[in-house]
Amino acid sequence: MSEDKQLATLMASVFDDETGAVTPPIVQTSLFAFENYQAFEDRMAGRTNKSIYTRVQNPTVAAFEALMADAEGGEAAVGFASGIAAISSTLLAFVKPGCRIACVEHVYPDTYKFMEQMLRPFGVDVTYHSAAELEEQDDLLAGVDIVYLESPSSVVFVPVNLPRVTEHAKRHGALSMIDNSWATPVFQRPLALGVDIVIHSASKYISGHSDTVAGVVVSSQEHITRIRDLTLPLLGAKLAPFEAFLLTRGLRTLHARMMQHHATANTFVDRLATLPQVRKVNSPGANEVPGLTGRSGLMSVEFDDSVDIPKFSDALTHFRLGVSWGGFESLILPARVGLAQAGPKNSMQTFGVSPNLVRLNLGLEDTEDLWADFQNALSKSAA
Ligand SMILES: *Cc1c(COP(=O)(O)O)cnc(C)c1O
Numbered sequence: 494m495s496e497d498k499q500l501a502t503l504m505a506s507v508f509d510d511e512t513g514a515v516t517p518p519i520v521q522t523s524l525f526a527f528e529n530y531q532a533f534e535d536r537m538a539g540r541t542n543k544s545i546y547t548r549v550q551n552p553t554v555a556a557f558e559a560l561m562a563d564a565e566g567g568e569a570a571v572g573f574a575s576g577i578a579a580i581s582s583t584l585l586a587f588v589k590p591g592c593r594i595a596c597v598e599h600v601y602p603d604t605y606k607f608m609e610q611m612l613r614p615f616g617v618d619v620t621y622h623s624a625a626e627l628e629e630q631d632d633l634l635a636g637v638d639i640v641y642l643e644s645p646s647s648v649v650f651v652p653v654n655l656p657r658v659t660e661h662a663k664r665h666g667a668l669s670m671i672d673n674s675w676a677t678p679v680f681q682r683p684l685a686l687g688v689d690i691v692i693h694s695a696s697k698y699i700s701g702h703s704d705t706v707a708g709v710v711v712s713s714q715e716h717i718t719r720i721r722d723l724t725l726p727l728l729g730a731k732l733a734p735f736e737a738f739l740l741t742r743g744l745r746t747l748h749a750r751m752m753q754h755h756a757t758a759n760t761f762v763d764r765l766a767t768l769p770q771v772r773k774v775n776s777p778g779a780n781e782v783p784g785l786t787g788r789s790g791l792m793s794v795e796f797d798d799s800v801d802i803p804k805f806s807d808a809l810t811h812f813r814l815g816v817s818w819g820g821f822e823s824l825i826l827p828a829r830v831g832l833a834q835a836g837p838k839n840s841m842q843t844f845g846v847s848p849n850l851v852r853l854n855l856g857l858e859d860t861e862d863l864w865a866d867f868q869n870a871l872s873k874s875a876a
Contacts, residue, residue: 500679501748503563508556508741517556519738523547549726553734557741558709561699564678564744565691567711571720572732572740576674576694577603579708581611582724583692584639587668590616592638597653598623598844599646601672601694602831605840608641621844624653627661634665642671642688644681644785645777648793648828648846652777655784659687674698674819679751680779680787690716697819698789701743701750707736750857754790757860761853762788764864770800770871772849790855791818793828795847798876802827802851805874811858811866818854823863826852 498506507515525544527533535541544550558570573579584607588594596608598621608619624646626633634640640662644653655671662669670690671683677698683691693699695707709732710720725731732740758776765774776792777785796802806814812825828850831841855863 500564504560504744504747517553517738517741519734520544520552521734522551547734548729548731549721551731551734551737553741554732554737557732557737557744560741560744561693561709562711564747565673565711566678566682566684567691567717568714569717570709570711571717571725572695572737573708573710573725574730574732574736575706576672576692576696576708577607578728578730579692579694579710580604580672581607582728582730583670583690583710583720584608584612584641585728586720586724587639588612588615588617592617593636594619594639594641595627595634595637595667596621596641597627597643597646598840599649599651599846600641600643600840601647602834602839602841604641604643604672605843606837610837624651627658628654631661634661634667637662637665637667640667640669642669643675644671644673644683644782645675645775648831648841648850648852650675650775650777650791650793652782652785654782655681655683655686655688657783663687675789675791676785676787677747677751677789679748680755680789681785683784684711686784689713694819695740695743696817698747698751698754699740699743699819701746701820702739703817703820703822705736705739705743707732707740709740751787751789753857754855755787757855757863758788758790758792760860760864761792761855761867765794768871770796772797775850791852792855793850793852796849796851798849800849800871800874801876802829802849802874804876805870806851808870808873809866811856811863812853812870818852820854821857822854823856823858824854826854828852 508517562570669688671688673691674694674697690712693709773795778788812823815824828846829848
């Protein structure tokens with residue numbers, strides 16, 4: 494982020510292509526032709542930087558990537574077709590057989606499956622650690638090549654002290670990566686806290702409208718070039734121009750939306766603490782760890798045994814049942830649904846979460862309407 498501009502101002506800056514258009518056009522083409530032989534050869538040799546083919550470069554995608562790099566304070570960014578494509582393409586650009594990854598526990602379920610089902614069979618050793626172990630055990634990262642973080646983690650939302658863990662990582666020469674989808678650059682800018690690579694599922698808050706599946710990675714020019722040279726072109730999970738257009742549109746209002754999520758979440762956290770049926774609220778807030786400046790709308794609540802969770806879920810009217818989050822609409826995901834998932838073991842099944850836990854995505858509806866809905870459902874949910 495430019496030092497003289499706040500993030501809201503930066504995200505609202507007009508796109509300037511000299512036509513006066515304030516938003517980038519959707520350049521819906523696969524191919525970019527060259528005016529003559531020399532221009533073609535110059536581009537292939539890397540002497541110029543014009544788009545060649547949309548699998549690797551497209552102006553609409555580049556406009557989103559530039560805004561995202563600014564938002565996270567990185568030198569460069571690269572978009573992907575999904576958050577998990579951003580995660581897998583980033584990890585695959587840096588792993589080799591025999592290398593070691595130290596991963597935070599309760600990592601996003603499909604990230605866990607990628608580590609276990611795809612990286613481990615190719616000879617990558619992955620170990621899982623709590624935030625406290627990563628922070629406190631000075632030598633935990635000795636011999637580790639990559640530290641993979643989420644702060645906070647998925648489902649149980651345990652935040653990580655990033656300056657402390659990245660200090661250990663640097664001392665041991667490990668590359669650090671973080672999934673920053675929960676906090677967004679509005680509430681946490683990991684590159685400034687020592688993390689090497691920031692990854693987002695842009696399907697969540699960056700899109701903000703539950704109409705796009707996408708991902709993005711922000712880092713130094715060197716790391717982004719490595720991803721652009723290897724896994725972007727060779728696995729081909731590129732971001733499409735129309736999706737990039739929607740994501741730029743999402744970034745325009747990201748700051749305003751996050752402020753509203755923060756306000757609703759703070760109200761919920763205060764009031765949930767007063768309910769006798771609530772055992773625990775998992776929702777890290779401002780300053781709970783260094784560099785975290787706000788509370789997003791995604792949290793989890795553990796009830797006591799007096800609450801029948803299926804009854805509670807079905808009694809809600811504003812909260813819909815579903816897996817994603819970060820959009821305008823409020824959602825509930827009961828942990829027992831994740832625990833019941835078929836197929837290879839997910840991280841909830843491996844690391845264990847209480848079946849009395851429900852994840853809430855607080856959307857952009859009126860705070861009091863949401864609270865009334867929550868209370869009403871609770872009153873109808875006695876086990
Ligand atoms: C949803 C999610 C992902 C995966 O993103 P997709 O865009 O669905 O591929 C990764 N990390 C976290 C924390 C998520 O919630």
